[in-house]
Amino acid sequence: MRFQPDLVQPGLRVPLTADPMLFAEAAALGREVIWLHCYGERFADMEAGRPKSPPRMPEDLRPFIPEDGGIPGAPEPLPDTMEYDAAQRRLHVGKGFIDNVSPEMWNYEVSGKKVVWHWFSYRRLDRSRPQIGDKRPPSQLDSIQPDHWLAEYTTDLIDLLNVLGRLIALEPAQADLMERILKAELIKADHLKAALGEGEADN
Template sequence: MRKVVSEALGNRPARLVQIINETEPQKEFARYGFRSFDRQFLIADARVISDPRPKIWNAWGKDQVYLTAPMDLAPSIGPALTMTALPPDKHHYSGRGGHVFALWKDAAATDPNISPTVLTQLAKTYGAPVDPVDVFAYVAALLAHPAYVERFRDDLIQPGLRVPLTADAALFAEAAKLGREVIWLHTFGDRFAGGHPAGAPRVATNPPTVPKGGAIPSTPDGFPDSLDYDAAARRLKVGTGHIDNVAPEVWAYEVSGKNVLRQWFSYRRKDRERPLIGDKRKPSPLGDLQPEHWLPEYTSELINVLNVLTLLVELEPKQADLLKRVIDGPLIPASRLGGGVR
């Protein structure tokens, strides 16, 4: 409260005033990647953030992508890593630890966070220069789906994700293209949207929809406190409201033991005393400051999440097949590489 904090968050200048003596109204709010597929808002002021990590904020820009993954324990189920276009929370991946890898070291996206040795070796192998973005997308294609975790479960007992690098130029190009699609979905359409309609991704046929009579009440009395699923009707039940065309795989979607929909809802339900967070600390009194009813933007964002998860589930067979072909084909030995994403 009395400490002077000089850390700036990106282009937001630091307020060199003790927070206890602050007299100016707070005007700086920012969206950030709170958890995988969960975008929230925070006060963009290092004085009120326990671990602001200015290096991450300073590297954020319109072309930045952050990859988050567990490096001190093995992923248990679901994708081995996830992506966000927003500055990520320390526990973004699954609510417990994790590591952040940025595509670019700078906000202008001119300095790639890929080892030059890797880029040089790949260029020699494929006979042409390699775009750092394609390396990042390749990793997303091979690791951001459940088949990677299942295939390497025994190897992943020793923490740390390892990426099989194909020596086949055509297969690398195929993976990079697919990986851009994966990142487009993980970032809710904010990155690599070329060829797609503007805005958040949408399922083309039978998308998740709030049908007539299924609206989630926006009154205090109707504030939803339960989330359930009707498999026969393919219906997500949110309090007394519901959303149709939700596949069982979407309802069950997990990131290393954390069900995405249940965790997302736990921060927006009426009773938030015990959200599905990674630790067991007593909830902060700040948690009592919340809307008195379900907000329309909650429904809009939930529809966004359901569309993204639906499209990711549809991509999983392609990713699994690609991973198999990479593993079965010629690989570049790790001894030729001096490092990867840093």
């Protein structure tokens, strides 16, 4: 609720620190987040522990598929269920499962949507969705999909869970940094406007 008054007027609100050290720390944390969001394709830096490959959690925290947990491919049809067992930290996908999945990974949301379930909803057997507003019949392209679970789906899901796990691990550092930035001097919009005006005057 801290930023609620600032959000009355639409638009982005980013607290911009005037402290160079805090700015550098925020930039470094931002590079880590972008590396995760891009699955290692951007801001790779081996010295910073960011290889140009799909990110992975530490081995003891990493989601994995046990020998008896493989998600069946052909001739099995696409699975239509995904369920989470918090007690076992196990994510069931049809007849297969993935272990070492934390509740935070399963419940991770973006814009009110659970990321893991949303990912699965585009790869499950029944991809139909309730019609809201637009009553036109769905596109026939929606029916074009594999008739079985692909190995690349399993790889993608493991990659996604690792990325979510690492994003979750960054949240305390992000919260701490935000607190320190908000307690320090900020660059106000008026400062930027004044600086821009001075720059235009110099030109």
